[in-house]
Amino acid sequence: MLEAYRLECTRGDRTLFRGLSFSVAPTQLLHVAGANGAGKTSLLRILCGLLSPAHGEVRWGGQPIAATREEYAAQLLYIGHSNALKDELTALENLEIGGTLAGRRCTRDAALDALQELGVGRCAQLPVRALSQGQRRRVSLARLALGAGGAGGAGGAPGIGSENAAKLWILDEPFAALDTAAVTHLENLIARHVGAGGMAVLTTHQPLAIATVGMFRIELEYEMDARL
Amino acid sequence: MSPFSCIVRRDLLLAFRRRSDVFNTLVFFIIVVSLFPLGVGPEPNQLRAMAPGVIWVAALLASMLALNRLFAADFADGTLEQMALSPEPLFLLVIAKVAAHWLVAGLPLVLIAPVLGIQFDMPSDAIMVMAASLVLGTPVLSLIGAVGAALTLGVRGGGVLVALLVLPLYVPVLVFGAGAVVASGAGLSAQAHLLLIGASLALSLVLSPWATAMALRISLD
Numbered sequence: 001m002l003e004a005y006r007l008e009c010t011r012g013d014r015t016l017f018r019g020l021s022f023s024v025a026p027t028q029l030l031h032v033a034g035a036n037g038a039g040k041t042s043l044l045r046i047l048c049g050l051l052s053p054a055h056g057e058v059r060w061g062g063q064p065i066a067a068t069r070e071e072y073a074a075q076l077l078y079i080g081h082s083n084a085l086k087d088e089l090t091a092l093e094n095l096e097i098g099g100t101l102a103g104r105r106c107t108r109d110a111a112l113d114a115l116q117e118l119g120v121g122r123c124a125q126l127p128v129r130a131l132s133q134g135q136r137r138r139v140s141l142a143r144l145a146l147g148a149g150g151a152g153g154a155g156g157a158p159g160i161g162s163e164n165a166a167k168l169w170i171l172d173e174p175f176a177a178l179d180t181a182a183v184t185h186l187e188n189l190i191a192r193h194v195g196a197g198g199m200a201v202l203t204t205h206q207p208l209a210i211a212t213v214g215m216f217r218i219e220l221e222y223e224m225d226a227r228l
Numbered sequence: 229m230s231p232f233s234c235i236v237r238r239d240l241l242l243a244f245r246r247r248s249d250v251f252n253t254l255v256f257f258i259i260v261v262s263l264f265p266l267g268v269g270p271e272p273n274q275l276r277a278m279a280p281g282v283i284w285v286a287a288l289l290a291s292m293l294a295l296n297r298l299f300a301a302d303f304a305d306g307t308l309e310q311m312a313l314s315p316e317p318l319f320l321l322v323i324a325k326v327a328a329h330w331l332v333a334g335l336p337l338v339l340i341a342p343v344l345g346i347q348f349d350m351p352s353d354a355i356m357v358m359a360a361s362l363v364l365g366t367p368v369l370s371l372i373g374a375v376g377a378a379l380t381l382g383v384r385g386g387g388v389l390v391a392l393l394v395l396p397l398y399v400p401v402l403v404f405g406a407g408a409v410v411a412s413g414a415g416l417s418a419q420a421h422l423l424l425i426g427a428s429l430a431l432s433l434v435l436s437p438w439a440t441a442m443a444l445r446i447s448l449d
Contacts, residue, residue, distance in 0.1 A: 050312060050313070050449070073313050073315040080309055081306070082306030083305070083306060084307045084309065084310045085305065087305075089238070089242070089245075093238075097238050100229055100234040101231050101235070101311060101314045102315070103314060103315035
């Protein structure tokens with residue numbers, strides 16, 4: 001279970017949010033909404049442990065994440081604004097490296113399956129430089145399919161039961177640059193993950209059509225500067 | 229494959245696909261060293277005397293030039309965030325990155341330096357000592373430089389800043405490195421100098437990855 005306890009975040013001399021508490025339990029999906037500049041990305045980075053909050057703490061299984069960084073990291077899959085892809089490497093190489101770095105066992109077949117699932121199987125051997133923005137996003141998101149064990153994946157029990165899977169997905173604008181087919185597909189992927197006992201936190205400006213029981217929403221308000 | 233060898237392999241692969249970067253460092257080193265005889269004149273005794281210092285200073289500048297490539301690309305494309313979130317300790321990944329960086333930016337300098345030594349008419353045993361001091365010394369340069377590169381990540385004009393941060397810390401390596409060659413040229417044993425460089429290598433191997441990892445977390449914050 002992921003808990004945020006009285007989080008406060010300041011960037012520069014502006015307070016983005018203060019006293020923010022919530023918890024995300026298995027089979028729950030948290031949709032963080034808010035205007036541009038409201039602090040959605042900062043909140044997600046705080047939840048990952050990349051950014052330290054001005055006050056408060058994030059807990060995983062009751063422990064502050066700063067104290068159990070490595071255990072927490074093994075359960076976490078974060079996909080940020082940037083795709084974390086290398087232009088010079090092929091889609092397949094990028095995915096294999098991304099998976100290994102995240103501490104997952106990653107065979108070539110599993111990586112190919114994941115790319116196939118995101119609809120970029122044909123681009124596996126192309127350098128990422130040659131891909132379009134949407135295709136790059138798909139390659140980056142293929143790490144989700146890899147973490148989930150893959151639908152048609154070769155390796156054992158799919159989903160959250162396997163040790164190889166990340167329990168918590170933190171996704172920053174995962175739908176950006178995707179076409180409608182890919183959006184639907186990603187929504188299914190997230191629904192399957194959450195339905196199988198996973199947790200997800202994501203930001204998006206699109207209306208979410210994920211039919212999952214435990215979806216709730218936090219709206220961050222942009223505090224207008226009085227002088228503007 | 230472990231994350232450590234995965235990073236080493238990835239960085240070597242990237243360097244192979246961006247070969248021009250590797251050659252830039254090497255060509256810079258060769259040109260700087262070759263400029264001195266042109267500027268100072270072709271007096272063999274003079275050249276022989278200044279060769280150790282010139283080659284060491286050029287190696288220092290060349291390895292500093294390569295520093296901005298160490299983390300900048302990973303920082304820009306978000307890979308560095310993924311490394312910071314890896315279950316593998318960040319300092320281990322830092323060691324992997326520095327090792328790959330040395331293989332690409334440091335080792336070529338070590339290999340070409342004896343040839344440049346011949347250009348300065350250095351005696352063969354002095355060339356051997358110089359190669360040994362560079363083998364021990366250039367990893368220290370990469371390790372210390374990594375701290376500077378991590379601290380200046382994302383800072384505008386970071387290139388100059390990294391020079392100001394790192395060059396003073398390079399001084400001991402330069403003194404002992406060039407000193408070893410001078411000592412062997414004077415018929416003394418170079419062992420003491422080489423041992424001191426070895427000691428600084430051991431020290432920086434322990435401290436620098438840890439400091440670099442801290443600096444990277446600060447840069448990402």
